Structure formats: structure tokens, C-alpha cells
Amino acid sequence: MFTSPLGAQPAAARTAVAAARATELSKVYGHGETKVTALDRVSVEFRRAEFTAIMGPSGSGKSTLMHCMAGLDTVSSGSARIGDVELTGLSDKKLTQLRRDKIGFIFQAFNLLPTLNALENITLPMDIAGRKADQQWLDTVVSTVGLAGRLKHRPNQLSGGQQQRVAVARALAGKPEIMFADEPTGNLDSRSGAEVLGFLRNSVRELGQTVVMVTHDPVAASYADRVVFLADGRIVDDMQGPTADAVLDRMKAFDAKGRTS
Template sequence: MSHAAAFPLAQAPTGAVAARATELSKVYGQGETRVTALDSVSVEFRRGEFTAIMGPSGSGKSTLMHCLAGLDSVSSGSARIGDVELASLGDRQLTRLRRDRIGFVFQAFNLLPTLTALENITLPMDIAGRKPDQQWLDMVVGTVGLSGRLTHRPSQLSGGQQQRVAVARALAARPEIIFADEPTGNLDSRSGAELLGFLHESVRALQQTIVMVTHDPVAASYADRVIFLADGRVVDEMREPTADAVLDRMKRFDAKGRTS
């Protein structure tokens, strides 16, 4: 079930839009090498909701996430975080927006080996010259199960624990939205299930907004809804997904190349 209504955000109305693409297109190359990665995509991601993005290889999943996160420019159309049009920002403004309003969790953990887990978690805020909200930080650390590991360095942590540190780092600054790109890709099934449970819990208990790119139907089943892409277009949406229902939908892509 969706948890947005049960746990509304204090800082924004329930159901407010955290990120939005409007007629968004992304084209790479020119002439014979021209590739349309995204073709007039319009989609919204609401606050307090966990959304998975799925589709065949080359469908535009990661490109959509990168455009919405300000990591890649758009060719036409609009990408917004809240009410901010990303194309209107200069490089410094875009860097500040990504630092202050967006969290990232990637397949690679991207932890600094010389820092403790706690130092890795607070590093972005330290760089920005901001002190963490201690009550919020304690809640995040407890939610992801790291309370007994804060003094450990990455080499002393398992892969699953390292990814939890990466999730806590993304959550600690209280971003408006977190983008996760295949966050379980380097984890075994047990660690992956734990991490997905933590992401789900951060939406339920901390009212976080998460957009996750994944190819795994089981991972997608932890989300409140799934958006399906094919050939650079949004072709379907599923709410309250189950792994079996998502797998069945993905099999239709394999059978027909795209949605029927």
C-alpha cells in the first residue's frame, strides 16, 4: 500500500509533487548516430511515495532519472524538482540544488575508506558547512540499523552495511527526493532485501520520497508504484505491485519488444 496518506510530510502538503517531467525528450548524437533516449515523457513523482522505474535495456530508465536529478541536460521539454525548472539554473545553482535538495544512492557505495561510517554519513553536510539535525540523524541511523557500526570504517563493514551507510548519507540531509540507481546491484539477495526494506521504511517512517531504477521485479515490489518505460516512453503504471505482477508485465516486453 502507499504510505503517503498515513505519514504526510510536515514540510509539504500530502501528495505534493517532488519531481516532474513534462514532454521531456533527450537525444544523443546527430544524423546517423542520433539516438532518442527519451521521447516526450511526462510523469510526476509525489512526496512521501516510493516509485520504481522499470523497462527493457535501453528503455531510458537511467536517462530519465539523470535528467530529473540534474545530472544530465534535457534536449526539450521540462524537468523540475518541486517548482524549480532545472534548465533555468546555472552550474553553481544546479550544484547547490543537488547538494541541498536531492539525495543519491548508486550501485557503487562511493564511501571514503579513511572515514568512519558516521563521518561518511555526515560528509556532504560537513562539506556544505551545515550541522546535522541530531534528532533526525539518530532516527535515520536507527532506521537503517547502523547504531552499532558508526565507528567502523568501510573495510570493517559488509557490503550490505556499506550500502546502508550510503542510504543513511542520502537521508541524513533531509533531501526532498532520493534517486537510487540499481541500489541492490552489488548486493547478495539477503542484503538486497534488507536494503529494500530500509528504503521502504524510510518512506513509511521518515516520509522520504524515493525514485529507484531497477531491473528486478522483487525490488520493484517494495515500491508503492512502478512506472514502465519502453523505447523512451512511459507505457504503463502499476500501483501496489507484486513481484509476480511486475515479472508478468516485463515478460510482455520480452515477448513483444514493447507494450501491446
């Protein structure tokens, strides 16, 4: 569990425009007796310059929703959009380009290359794409995540928290339209986790970034502007201005329902 700062602040320059949108989105695995419905006609919008947390019991579909919205998994039916781009039906090449140009990713595993220093890891996706980094933006990102003094260090010379900050900076450096984070503090101690959550919070407030984060931790969720709750592949609640206590109470209600069902 992480200690929240003064609470999530209103996102800077927030608008009603959706950075990503799911409409009647379903994801089914298997057939016949082995059929599993991971997502059941989910409709949700993730607004620009807003920090959204996705929560729910194990197996509720929260990671599946994020993976479908990020173009990492195909949908069975319905629609998934990033901005004005419909993901369903895109070729593998177009999907790869979309993920490279419009989406930032942060995972529980830091996914840094050990032979590259922090700066090289941050700019790697742009280097692969043959794009030159916007130096002013890169400097802003590095400053925001507090890595200015660590850019020449390799991953094995950095703490876990610092490595995840490199991953955050890498996701931000390409100016993505939306950033998806899957349990980004799962491998971190409380202090490092709180730092990374603070950086995600600041990227929304100060840089106007859009962040969608899957988490199981009510305190981590309290850094968000909004929490979307899933159960059995469906959205069952949408909480604005969450607090850790309010999120915890909602999760306890899920547990109680599960024990009585």
C-alpha cells in the first residue's frame, strides 16, 4: 500500500474529449464448454488529460480491457478507438504503428535493456522508429520524473523505483495520446511506488497527459481523478474524485457479494 499525498488534484486542461473509447466491447476466449467471456459489452470513455484507474476483483476483466484498448489484444465484437482511430480491423503493421506513435506503455516489469543507459532506454522507441526526440519535451519529461542526475546510469545501477521512473519517462517521451499502465507499482516498495504514482499524477496535472492504470491497490487508485470498477467483465461503478477509503469500501462490497453469491 502506498501513502497518498494531499490527494489527486483536478487534471490540468481537462476536456470532455475522449482519448480512447470502448463501445459495446466484448472479448471471448475459447468455444463451447471452454468459453470464457472476459469482457461483456463494455462501453467506457477515457478523457484527455485525465488519470483513470481500473479496478476489480481477480478475473474481472480489467487487464483484458486495457490490453484491448491498447491494441495488444483483439476484440471479439464491438469497437475500440484511440482518438479517432478504430482499432478493430487494423492490419498488424498499422496496429504496430499506432502503438508506436500514439500509445505509451508502463508494465509491472520495467522492461529496460540492461546494456543501455537510462537516456538510451528512454529514447529507444523513437530511435527504432527513426524519429528525433523533441529535446525541450525530453528535458521536461526527465525533469518531471526526477532523472536528470541518472541519465548515464545503466539499469543495474538504479533502484527499482528509479528503473520504473525510466519506464515512465520512456512512455512519455514520444508524446503519446494516451498512456496505459498495468500494475506499474507491483514490483516496488511503498516509497518507490508512491514516487512513481506521484510522477504519473504530475504527468497529468503538469503535462496534460492521459493515463489509464490497472491496479489492485486502493491507495494507488486514490492518485487518479476517476476509478472505473469492473466485475464479471462488466462496468459496475464509476467513481469521481476517489479516496483510498472510498475505493476500499467499494472493493469490500465486491468481496462480500462474491462470498454470498
